[in-house]
Amino acid sequence: MTTIRPLPTAAPSARGVDASGVQAFLDAVDASDTVEPHSLMILRHGDVVASGWWAPYAPDRLHLLYSLSKSFTSLAAGFAVAEGVIGLDDPVISYFPEFADEITDPRSRAMLVRHVASMSSGHEAETFERAHTLDPGELVRGFLLLPPDRDPGTVFAYNQPATYTLAAILQRVTGLTLTDYLRPRLLDPLGIGEVVWLHDRTGRQLGFSGLHGTTDAVARLGQFLLREGEWDGERLLPREWLAEATRVHIPTAGIMGDAARSDWGQGYGLQFWRSRHGYRGDGAYGQFCLVLPEQDAVIATTAGTDDMQGLLDLVWEHLLPAFRSEPLTGREDADAALAARLAGLALPAATGLSAPRGDAAGWEGAAFTPYGGVCADQPGLTGVEVLRDGDGWALVLTEGDDRLTARLGGGAGWRESDATPAGATGGGLPLAVSGGWNEGDDADGDTLAVDVLFLETPHRLRVTCSRADGTFTARWQTRPLHGGPMRRLRAPRAVTPVRGTAPGDDAATDRAATADAASV
Numbered sequence: 001m002t003t004i005r006p007l008p009t010a011a012p013s014a015r016g017v018d019a020s021g022v023q024a025f026l027d028a029v030d031a032s033d034t035v036e037p038h039s040l041m042i043l044r045h046g047d048v049v050a051s052g053w054w055a056p057y058a059p060d061r062l063h064l065l066y067s068l069s070k071s072f073t074s075l076a077a078g079f080a081v082a083e084g085v086i087g088l089d090d091p092v093i094s095y096f097p098e099f100a101d102e103i104t105d106p107r108s109r110a111m112l113v114r115h116v117a118s119m120s121s122g123h124e125a126e127t128f129e130r131a132h133t134l135d136p137g138e139l140v141r142g143f144l145l146l147p148p149d150r151d152p153g154t155v156f157a158y159n160q161p162a163t164y165t166l167a168a169i170l171q172r173v174t175g176l177t178l179t180d181y182l183r184p185r186l187l188d189p190l191g192i193g194e195v196v197w198l199h200d201r202t203g204r205q206l207g208f209s210g211l212h213g214t215t216d217a218v219a220r221l222g223q224f225l226l227r228e229g230e231w232d233g234e235r236l237l238p239r240e241w242l243a244e245a246t247r248v249h250i251p252t253a254g255i256m257g258d259a260a261r262s263d264w265g266q267g268y269g270l271q272f273w274r275s276r277h278g279y280r281g282d283g284a285y286g287q288f289c290l291v292l293p294e295q296d297a298v299i300a301t302t303a304g305t306d307d308m309q310g311l312l313d314l315v316w317e318h319l320l321p322a323f324r325s326e327p328l329t330g331r332e333d334a335d336a337a338l339a340a341r342l343a344g345l346a347l348p349a350a351t352g353l354s355a356p357r358g359d360a361a362g363w364e365g366a367a368f369t370p371y372g373g374v375c376a377d378q379p380g381l382t383g384v385e386v387l388r389d390g391d392g393w394a395l396v397l398t399e400g401d402d403r404l405t406a407r408l409g410g411g412a413g414w415r416e417s418d419a420t421p422a423g424a425t426g427g428g429l430p431l432a433v434s435g436g437w438n439e440g441d442d443a444d445g446d447t448l449a450v451d452v453l454f455l456e457t458p459h460r461l462r463v464t465c466s467r468a469d470g471t472f473t474a475r476w477q478t479r480p481l482h483g484g485p486m487r488r489l490r491a492p493r494a495v496t497p498v499r500g501t502a503p504g505d506d507a508a509t510d511r512a513a514t515a516d517a518a519s520v
Helices: 019-031 066-082 106-110 113-117 128-134 139-144 160-174 178-190 215-226 239-246 308-322 332-343
Strands: 035-044 047-053 211-213 279-283 287-292 297-305 367-370 381-389 392-399 402-407 415-419 429-437 447-454 460-466 471-476
Touching (some): 019 308, 019 332, 035 215, 035 308, 047 215, 047 332, 066 113, 066 160, 066 211, 066 287, 139 160, 160 178, 215 287, 215 297, 297 308, 367 471, 381 460, 381 471, 392 447
Antiparallel strands (some): 035 047, 035 297, 287 297, 381 392, 447 460
16 A cells, blocks of 8 residues: 655745735635635645645545546546557547447547547537437437537537546546546555545446545645656656646637636646646636646645636735745744644634524424425425434434434534435435524524535535424525435445446436536
């Protein structure tokens, strides 16, 4: 087993990083109404100069990376190209000969591996739903049956089945899952510990989304990219692949935003985005690996935000100017103040009383149905029950046969627990809960409102129960993109072979996955 060594650390000033700039960034994200930060790591000249997690998120916690998964798929493709098992200029159809007779459209047959790797398959829009409709059991076939609108290589469209097809090729030619293929080539050499990837009913790991890893794993990926494929002085991946993967293959300006103002209008590489500064891998709701060659720096973030451009704007406004050309002297106090702040980061907890005013007994066993008859944000959620939990209280969320117990935080801070749904396998569902009963001198305790964090994802659910009418509402702050029941809002706990029967554990998705288009 590979020994995982911590990344080297240094004081910010010793590596030419102004701690006041990092403090200004923390001030900005903490004050933002649209950005919920979960973690931050900054590397400069190879050393970690700042790292922090907003509790209850933590350094060792796996976090769903959404489309940042694509950048790991790109590196898997790079190793496969270097080993001669795939070629960028091979026709995609050549890897799926069983479909050759029915894929007759000339543009589909002309599609090359480089086209699916660069989101330039010739389709003008996301194809997931259409491809899934054409073949619910084999997304590659459905994708190839959908004729491109234009010649491959001529137009950009952020398109999940393109990456899924690239991942399917890799898993077919290697006979390994993406994580098993990357483990000896990338993950172990970089000292990346546990990572897990969602798979579909074919047993394939998705490629375009679904990878769960720590912020440390994202930071190590960024440092590997910054060093152009070297780690600890050893070349693992040809420099030429990193140059090829991170250059612009297809323009995105006008399609994905104004090039002057948008980090999505700078062009797309091979599963990497160009940025106004450097380049990046990114995933929905603020999962970023920012690589800044000019500054010799890496910034890794996890977050829960719909305003991804806003988060990047704060990085460019506050962190970019913090990188100086020389070490800074006399900044020991500023460095120490930053370190102390980073060690104490925490998400504000929802407020509320730890127990209802007045008739507490009336809340014991109280059951609630969805307001309006159905919970629009989570239609499978059909009931909420309030129970005593020792000296405290808990919510029981009913979804089909699942009963998820979310223990309240006692009115002060976040309370962490593992909810284990009936029938689930491989461990619990990590949650943190805060909130309580309504406050105020004239409050009668007839409303209970709590926030539930699903700690291995970017997602927060606000649940409000009203005694007055016996109903509840539940609203996502950021909506899960993979859909399905809440028990799946965790890292998968079981490994499934690439070629096998449909997964039977509760971590498997019911279908390939809902399109991850919100990651742009």
